[in-house]
Amino acid sequence: MSAESASNAHSSPDACAGTPPRVSPPFDSSAHFVAWVRGAAPYIHAFRGKTFVVGFDGEVAAGAAAQSLAYDCNLLAALGIRLVLVHGARPQIDAEMMRRGLAPRFHNGLRVTDPATLECVKTAMAVTRFEVEALLSQGLPNTPMAGGYMRVTGGNFITARPVGVFDGVDYQYTGTVRKVIADEINADLDQQNVVLITPLGMSPTGEIFNLAMEEVAEAVAIAVKAEKLVYLCDAPGLIDRDGRLLDSVTADEAQRHLDTAGGLTEDMHFYLPCAIRAVRRGVGRCHLIDRDRDGALLLEFFTPAGVGTVVSRDPLFRVREAHGDDVGPLVALISPMEADGTLVRRGRELLEREIDRFTVVEHDGMLVACAALYPFTDDNAAELACLAVAPEYRRAGLGEQLLARIERRARLERLERLFVLTTRTAHWFREHGFSETGPEALPRQKRELYNLQRRSKVFVKVL
Numbered sequence: 001m002s003a004e005s006a007s008n009a010h011s012s013p014d015a016c017a018g019t020p021p022r023v024s025p026p027f028d029s030s031a032h033f034v035a036w037v038r039g040a041a042p043y044i045h046a047f048r049g050k051t052f053v054v055g056f057d058g059e060v061a062a063g064a065a066a067q068s069l070a071y072d073c074n075l076l077a078a079l080g081i082r083l084v085l086v087h088g089a090r091p092q093i094d095a096e097m098m099r100r101g102l103a104p105r106f107h108n109g110l111r112v113t114d115p116a117t118l119e120c121v122k123t124a125m126a127v128t129r130f131e132v133e134a135l136l137s138q139g140l141p142n143t144p145m146a147g148g149y150m151r152v153t154g155g156n157f158i159t160a161r162p163v164g165v166f167d168g169v170d171y172q173y174t175g176t177v178r179k180v181i182a183d184e185i186n187a188d189l190d191q192q193n194v195v196l197i198t199p200l201g202m203s204p205t206g207e208i209f210n211l212a213m214e215e216v217a218e219a220v221a222i223a224v225k226a227e228k229l230v231y232l233c234d235a236p237g238l239i240d241r242d243g244r245l246l247d248s249v250t251a252d253e254a255q256r257h258l259d260t261a262g263g264l265t266e267d268m269h270f271y272l273p274c275a276i277r278a279v280r281r282g283v284g285r286c287h288l289i290d291r292d293r294d295g296a297l298l299l300e301f302f303t304p305a306g307v308g309t310v311v312s313r314d315p316l317f318r319v320r321e322a323h324g325d326d327v328g329p330l331v332a333l334i335s336p337m338e339a340d341g342t343l344v345r346r347g348r349e350l351l352e353r354e355i356d357r358f359t360v361v362e363h364d365g366m367l368v369a370c371a372a373l374y375p376f377t378d379d380n381a382a383e384l385a386c387l388a389v390a391p392e393y394r395r396a397g398l399g400e401q402l403l404a405r406i407e408r409r410a411r412l413e414r415l416e417r418l419f420v421l422t423t424r425t426a427h428w429f430r431e432h433g434f435s436e437t438g439p440e441a442l443p444r445q446k447r448e449l450y451n452l453q454r455r456s457k458v459f460v461k462v463l
Contacts, residue, residue: 001463005017005279013121020133021220025027025053026262026335030095032056037324039302039303039304040180040302040303041363042366043277043301043302043366044079044302045302046116046230046365046417047079047080047081047082047227047442048079049080049081049082049225050077050081050082050228051081051082051083051084051189051224051225051226051228051421052082052083052084052226052227052228052229052230053084053085053086053088053220053221053226053228053229053230053460054073054083054084054085054217054230054232054297055058055086055087055088055213055216055218055229055230055231055232055271056069056085056086056087056088056231056232056291057087057088057089057090057091057213057215057232057267057291058087058090058093058128059092059094059291060087060232060291060404061087061089061092061093061128061131061132061447062091062092062128062131063291063462065232065291065292065294066131066135066436067171068136068294068295069135069297070132070136070145070198071143071145071234072295072297073136073150073194073297074136074147074148074423075144075298076297076301077148077150077192077194078148078386080410081191082197082226083189083194084185084189084194084195084197084220085136085160085194085195085196085197086197086216086217086220086222087132087159087196087197087198087199087213088128088212088213088214089121089124089125089128089199089203090111090201090276091123092124092125092127092128093111093117093121093124094118095125095245096120096126097117097120099114100118100120102117104117105117106283107166107167107169107171108167108213108268109162109266109270110171110174111174111176111210112169112170112171112172112174112452113171113172113173113209113210113301114172114173115173117173117210118172118173118208118210121173121200121206121210122200122208125200125245126198127274127327128198129154129196129198132196133152133196133351134414135151135274136150136194137140138195139148139151139153140267150194150198150207151191151192151193151194152189152197152266153193153194153195153196154195154196154197155181155184155188156202156324157181157183157184157185157195157197157214157220158177158179158180158181158197158199158200158201158202158211158219158220159177159178159179159180159181159199159202159203159204160175160176160178160202160211160313161175161176161178161203161209162175162176162195162209163172163175163176166431167327173207173208173209173210174210174211175201175203175210176209176211176212176215177201177211177215177219178201178203178214178346180219180220180223180224180437181226182220182223183402185220185223185224185235186224186410188211189224189391194205195411197220199211199212199213199215199216199273200321201216204252206254209457211389212213214269214270214271214274215274216233217229217231217274218274218278221283222266222277222278222281222282222283222303225282225283226282226283226284227283227285227342228283228285228286228287229274229275229278229283229286229287229302230286230287230297231267231271231274231275231284231286231288231289232289232290232291232296233265233267233268233271233286233289233291234265234266234268234287234291234292235267235268235288235290236290236293236307236308237289237290237307237309237408237419238254238257238272238290238309239338241255243401245309246309247305247308247310247316248309248310248311248315248316249309249311249312250303250312251275251276251279251280251311251313251355252309252315254272254276254311255276256271257272258276265335265378271288271390272288272311274286274289274301275311276311279311279312279313283311284312285310285311285312285364286309286311286379287300287306287308287310288308288309288310288311289307289308290307290308290376293307293424298437302401302445303305303393304363304368304390305310310364312391316363316364317361317362317363317368317396317398317401318361318362319359319360319361319401319402319405320355320359320360320362321358321359321360322353322355322356322358322359322360322370324352324355324357326355326358326360326367327351327355329350329360329367330355330360330367330370331348331351331352331356332389332390333367333368333369333370333390334346334370337388340454341423342388342423342424343386343388344451344454346386350444352371357372357373357374358370358371358372358386359402359406359409360370361371361372361389361398361401361402362461363393368389368390368393368398369388369389369390369393369398369399369402370386370387370388370402370403371384371385371386371387371388371405371406372385372386373385373406373409373410375410375413375415376443376445376446377399377413378443379417379443379444380414380415381416381417381418381419381443382410382413382415382417382419383418383419383420383446384406384418384419385395385420385421386401387402387403387420389402398453399428400432401449403432403440405417406459407463415463416462417458417460417461417463418434418460418461418462418463419437419441419442419458419460419461420434420449420458420459421456421457421458422456422457422459423454423455423456426457426459429459430459432461433461434459434460434461435459435460435461436457436458436459437458437460438458439458439460441460442458
């Protein structure tokens with residue numbers, strides 16, 4: 001949706017050895033690929049140098065998704081993202097216990113780790129870690145990891161203590177995180193290493209404790225001040241009562257869902273509380289993503305809509321007044337609409353002069369919508385101009401939020417009427433309280449600039 005400006009816009013070489021041969025895709029495929037890469041570029045710039053903590057359980061480590069996860073982690077690292085991976089091994093531990101004739105024991109979803117179970121835990125964790133490390137170390141030609149060697153490191157980063165006795169049950173060697181040695185993890189990340197953490201913790205007395213993967217990932221993300229904490233889980237994300245995926249929730253909304261909704265999957269029951277605590281304690285975002293969806297990490301991070309649920313402390317959409325740093329993003333946002341004639345063209349210099357007239361909407365730090373207010377105080381009126389929303393966000397109610405904010409600004413300036421010129425979105429303005437009128441109802445200064453060739457429709461709303 002859009003409204004017009006308040007100002008007059010007319011003021012093959014052969015492949016090298018070991019390099020896969022280049023195959024030209026069909027034209028349509030090429031166009032989509034170029035559009036996707038260009039669309040992903042802002043996210044690549046935003047995430048370079050940021051720390052992501054990715055937690056995944058043994059089902060992922062041992063399943064068909066493990067290979068794809070290794071490919072995607074390799075790409076994330078190549079793009080300059082600092083990666084910490086935390087793996088689990090619950091099914092592997094259960095299998096090792098069965099092999100030894102032992103029965104797994106759980107209480108409130110947490111494994112009771114006696115001395116015999118601890119031996120199974122150590123064996124299963126070690127094997128799983130080596131298998132994950134082997135996947136991350138691939139580099140075969142004609143694969144996504146060709147030429148992309150990843151240095152994988154680990155260490156005794158986690159100090160643990162025993163869970164103790166709850167409900168009369170002694171958890172023995174089941175532990176909880178006591179401390180994360182964040183400086184050492186960051187030192188490895190500074191050297192462009194990928195840090196792989198196994199959820200075992202050591203106590204100052206030299207004991208080994210079995211830890212929950214999700215708790216370790218949460219504690220590490222908080223300690224290293226991660227931009228993102230990611231859980232690969234057994235659901236597409238958080239689902240509401242009508243079976244719809246919630247693409248984003250605040251921590252408070254997630255807590256209410258946890259307390260009242262019910263019907264959470266096993267993974268979501270454990271991961272969602274960790275996500276809530278993490279964002280409340282400084283982690284930028286927590287993402288709950290389907291572990292069985294191929295390429296889910298890439299789709300979540302490098303496409304506007306994403307594929308999972310994002311948990312954040314505050315709402316992802318933020319309406320605010322524009323400032324000088326927004327000129328470049330504004331140009332990028334409105335240029336396509338200027339090109340197709342939806343908006344009147346305006347130059348960068350004009351935007352720089354008039355930036356204080358704009359209100360913008362950010363989504364996860366990216367500018368996705370804007371509107372401007374141009375007052376005509378002599379006529380007690382103002383123009384709503386350049387109302388523009390990025391195509392992928394036009395069902396998110398951002399136009400309504402911007403309209404409400406612009407109306408508030410106009411009322412604060414004691415203006416009585418808000419008018420808009422539009423060629424494409426007449427019905428939207430009618431639905432939001434505007435009435436159609438003619439150019440003669442415009443303030444004199446604006447009427448003199450009215451472009452007869454565009455034949456824009458004029459709508460007015462009494463404030």
